[in-house]
Amino acid sequence: MAKEPFVVDLFFGEYFGGHTGEMERPEEYPERVKPEIRPMGTKGSEIYSRPKAFPHPLDEEENIEEYRTDAGFRVMVLRPTKDIPEFPEEKFKRTIGYQMNEDLEEKIAGLQEEIDGLEKEKGTAEKKADDLREEREEWEKKEAAKSSSSSGIECDDCGSTNPKSRWKDNDGYCPSCSDVALEDAI
Template identity: 80%
Template sequence: MAKEPLVIDLFFGEYFGGHTGEMERPDEYPERVKPKIRPMGTKGSEIFSRPKTFPYALDEEKNIEEYRTDAGFRVMILRPTKDIPGLTEEEFKRTIGYRMNEDLKDEISRLEGEIQEKEKLLGTVSKEADVLREEREELEKKEAAQSSSSSGIECPDCNSTNPKSRWKNNDGYCPSCSDVALEDAI
C-alpha cells in the first residue's frame, strides 16, 4: 500500500507524482493551499528528487479531490476552476480539466440531440402502431361478422346473401347478380 497519494494534475500535467502530505499556505491567500508533490520519474535521480510546490493556490474544497480505492490506494486530483489566483482565463481554457469538460459538454450535447431524434421517431412509430392496431381491429371485426353470419356473404350491389361456396361455384362472382367479385364483397 502506497504511503503517498498519487497526484493527478488536471492543470497542465506537470505535477504528477506522490503527495508528500505537506501543504504550503501562501501569505497572500492564507485560506488556500499549495500541495507539495514528489515528481514521478523513470531515472534513479528523478525517483528521489525533492518535492515541488504546486504553483497555484488551491481551494481545498473545490480544487482538491481525494479518493481511496478498495485496495487502499489513494489518489488526489487537482482540478482547475476559473477562480484560482494567478491562473488567467486563457491558461484556464488550456488546462486538461477544462478541455475534458468541454469534450464532455460536446458529448452530452450530441447525446441530447440523439435523444430528441429518437423521441421523434418513437412518436412517429407509436402513431403508425396505433393506426395499424385500429386497422387490425376493423379487419378482425369484419372477419368475425362474416364467419358468424350463417347465411353467407352479402353482395354490396344487390344486397343478396349467399354462402361462400355458391360464390366460388359462380367463378368467384355474386350468384344472384354476377356483377360483384368475391374479393370486393369481403
C-alpha cells in the first residue's frame, strides 16, 4: 500500500507522481498552497525524482481533491479553476481539466437541445391527441343522435327528424323541407 497519494495533474500533466505530504504556503498568497510532488522519472530505475513544489498557488478546497480506492490506494487530483492567482484565462483554457469539462459542457448542451426538441414534439403530439379526442366525441354524439332517433331520420339540411314512413309518403324526400332525399339522409 502506497504511503503517499499519487498526484494527477489536470493542469498540463507535468506533475504526475507522489505527493510528499508537504504543502508550501507562498508568502504572497498565505491562504493557498503549493503541494510538493515527486514527479515520475522517465527511466524505470528512477521511479521518482527530487520533489518540486507545484508552480501555482492552489485553494485546498477548490483545486485539490483526494480519493481513496477500495484497495487503500490514494489519489490526489489537482484541478484548474479560473480564480488561481497569476494564471491567465488563456492558459486556463489550455489545461487538461478545462478541455475535459468543455467536452462535457458541449455534450450537456447537445443533450439539452435534444430534450427541448423532444418536449416540443411532445407538446405537438398532445395537441393532436386532444384534437382527435374532440373529433371523436363529436362523431360519437352524432352517431348517438342517429341511433337514438330510431323513431325518425334526421335531415342534414334542415335538421328536422321525421319517421321513415313520412319520408316515403313525401316521395322519398324530407317531409319538412323536401330538399334532401331519403338515400342521402341515411
